[in-house]
Amino acid sequence: MSTVLGGRPEGISSLHFAMDDADGVDTRQRLVVVGNGMAGARVVEEVLERGGGDQFAITVFGEEPHGNYNRIMLSHVLAGEEHEDDIVLNSHDWYADNGVVLRAGVRVERVDTHAKVVHAADGTTTPYDQLVIATGSRSFIPPMAGLYRSGPAQDDQELLPGVFGFRTIDDTRAMLAAAAEHEKAVVVGGGLLGLEAARALQGHGVQVEVVHAGTHLMNQHLDPDGGAILKQSVESLGIVVHLATRTTEVIGPDRVRGVVLTDGRAIDADLLVIAAGIRPVTELALLSGLDVERGIVVDDQLRTDDPDVYAVGECAQHRGEVYGLVAPVWEQARVLADLLTGTDPDAAYHGSRTATKLKVAGVDVATMGLNRPERDTDEFLVISEPRRGVHLSVVVRGDRLVGATLLGDTRKVAFLTQAFDRGTPLPAERIKLLVDLSDGAAEVGVAELPGDSQVCNCNGVSKQSICDAVAGGCGGSVGAVMDKTRAGKGCGSCKGLVSQIVEWAADGDVVEDPTAGWYVPGIPLAKPELMAAIREQGLLSVSAVFAALAPGGQEDAKSKMGLTSLLRMIWGTQYVQENDAKFINDRVHGNIQRDGTFSVVPQIKGGVTTPAQLRTIADVAEKYEVPMVKITGGQRIDLLGVRKEDLPAIWADLGMPSGYAYGKSFRTVKTCVGSDFCRFGLGDSTQLGIDLETRFQGIESPAKMKLAVVGCPRNCAEAYVKDVGVVAVGGGKWEVYVGGAAGATIRKGDLLATVDSPEAVVQLAGRFMQYYRENANWLERTYDFVPRIGLARIQQVLLEDSEGSCAELDENMQLSIDAYTDPWGQDGRQPATPGQFRTALPLVQLPTVPVR
């Protein structure tokens, strides 16, 4: 007898027949699950996760003697890439440990829905209160002569030796054994499963030919052109492909010797693998009198026509759809567990939009939704590169992505999946859906990233640590993985990659993070609703916001900074300041350094200073023994390593206003020397930079804003890569760019408009910054904000006043400008709270860095 996968060392687990009806003590409801595949076992897991172990005595029937294993990975086992022990999801011990009775190797024959009893093939009967049918599917065996050992096909007829389905671990083991002894195989079916089997067998040195009835490979997923390119890629591996033909006869008689095709050609073969599709297993449901069409018919509660019988997975038919992918099965299991346990009595399954990403015969394939246009108005974009084996297409309907097919290059899959699932806005230039037009290093797909490659450079988190966190209990929750590993918690530029890896590691089983749409994690409102509530209820302080809007009035440390920024923007001078709601940088108006000292950056507008200013700064640096004086990237001077208790005195001695080099706020305006001295200058960039900084100094924003103005397109002050960048182009005209970046992310800004005067620049820049302040998520830099909203939309709102909001934007910005006070002048004279500038490390001699 072959070994039991996920079994106990001593063999098949003990069977708990006695529990059936003898035990009168157990007051729990009886939950019986028929089918121990991925769907059935997942339902049990989800039920247990919701505390269902106290509500239900659970019994699981599985036709196979094994524990629960990952059927998706069978092709990897066949290829020899994974050991069969590695694909076990739940071993026999797991069932025992969780108090679940596993009846492995026991086939259920009939359900008596009136008596509410399950009849098994071993003669036992098992009563239930709630029954879940998860019988899955089996290989479809197309009719062909000589397929069975003798005579015409009947129910229990044995396949001719050498013929295999590809559905179970036992099929896989048998194929592995046969592959070791034989040389030639024919695979019937050129879909996903057939191609995977073909590639895997070929890896064992077997010569493989694929016979496919369709006119192109993977015709369920790919359009004809894509199928043709896939055929090239498969043939280049040495696999022969026959299209638009069938195997009509198997040559025997003792075992497989070959097959005959429709046109009469014969192919020699010792192995015949049938992978011509799957069919839902519905006999049990039919015999039990349940409503069956293609699959077992269920409603949005996954209930069959019997109120106490449910069906999930590949055997179920929901709204006419029978799903053969794993992601919908996970969704169904979650909904059913919510309903069974009463965790969410209103839970409903509305069907799944299926997106899948896989590797077929060594070729990356991702598909979602439609693979070709269906209506005259559908947009269809195709990029085909047969030589590279790349074929990409998208179908767009009414500005929503309704289908995508990626073959040979799946770099854009994360973005497309998101657009497909959530209907996120699409770039106006549709080609950007498929290719990155910005030149940069080629992106590496997450699957190909080596495990030790560092994903989050700020916190030193590797891809492997993220995968470990997914496996170690965080599952597909991006938020949980980020909390656990701290990945994405530094500069945040890797968040997208972290989500992609989590999605990949969780096999697409991503849990929506409910806080993702909230402005701050502690208050369950998106920014527009939060702003409306704050205005309506007149909430002037952070503690008032928590009291009125947080669940249970509970304050949340990580939400305070974002709320402070928002309240200051909304209320201007009316805002009631609470120092504990500020980050330390904003409490003491300096940037905290690694040793607990601070950096002091005085305002130097436009990067233009004077000898007197420089002399003052030099005197202060000497007087306070400042360890490092550094010219910053923002054309200013940074005094680093200043003790907190020295801050007020330094500010007083400097007599200069704060340069805000610490806040989520307007920072600086870099300028070039412009027209005063430069031989090439086309406009007075220096003066315009100073004017911009004078007007917008210190205004808080969702994330920092760095600006620059240059006097010609030589771009000496890097205006093309600023949050707002201004370029003089001659003839008195100025270009205004937005959404640029040159930090952890590099992005050239988008040209918002070309205007005729410095005054127009100041007005447009202010309008853009206010629009950003009111609409960006907390910590969302303009380089994410502008592409998210879309340049065209921003232009409509700011230039054409399409929402009639321009006057209000200008007014609101003016409110913030009027509320400006220099924090150094203010808190330096009169501390905001007692001990505002007291040391936080009284026994440590600060600064701890050496003086240069």
Added chain:
Amino acid sequence: MSMLDQATTEQEQRTGYVVGRVEDVPLGEGRAFVAGGVQVAVFRLRDGSLHATQAACPHAGGPLADGQTDADVLVCPLHLYGYRWRDGSSTSGNAPVQTYPVRDEDGSLVVEV
């Protein structure tokens, strides 16, 4: 700032030290003190409760008294590591912080170390 005038308490051989006045710590904020030669950070939450921890973050020595707080956690200002008041444990599975008993005795802040 610190004074040394409290008797040893029975359990755990901790000694209580008066480190300052309750109002030295503004509501919702933290301030650092020295209690019996040990650096401690004392916090007064908005609900009025008092908490004390070691002053330097176990991760990279950050000044915890400069951190932000809520009813459950303290967040270090340097790398935003979170620690639970309940037991000093880290919210991300890192090393915990040492917590100390602290109480208000007629307006005096008493920390036991």
